[in-house]
Amino acid sequence: MAYDRYLAICYPLHYVTIINSKNCLYLVSFSWIFSFILMSSELIVIVQMEFCGSSVIDHYFCDIAEILQISTSYNTILMWDDFIVSLLSVFFPFLLIVASYNCIFFTILKISSMSGRKKAFSTCSSHLLVVCVYYGTLNSIYIVPSRDNSQNDNKFKSLIYIVLPPLINPIVYSLRNQDMLESIKKLMYKHVRAEKCCFLPRILDPP
Structure with a gap:
């Protein structure tokens, strides 16, 4: 979506030739295949771990941090694998989104008419709001340091993360x-x- 908005605002004359059915299929296929490969790498490591103690996970879903707590295996490989997956699936896409919107904002500032600026900004405002909600809830879980005995806080944050973005998504785009x-x-x-x-x-x- 960030790439789509980038082309629509920065290169409007080339948009139709670049964003066609064939290229969209390539982008979607790459996203699915790349995500499947990343998740499979973690799954292979988790399957080889040993769980000799309690198998109860005090969480809404099987998060990596919760699995590491109940595992008795040496989990350095999983931690490094999760770090690499986070870089490739969260950090680098975030950098691409920031870079694309920097180009978009500079292009909008070059537009002389106020109506043209408002029209150009309205085309990416919905996606920008969804991105802020997604990364805001994501950072509240995995970046903000948690206090001791804050398991309930982590579960509440995780609940917001898995509920709020899918809930806000259709509402934001429907308002357009x-x-x-x-x-x-x-x-x-x-x-x-x-x-x-x-x-x-x-x-x-x-x-």
């Missing part, structure tokens, strides 16, 4: 749809009108 906005306005107008109709007779009734 004009038909959706018109429907929301009509619904709010009917609600306000219904409240006024219910409230006025109470005022006009004699005590």
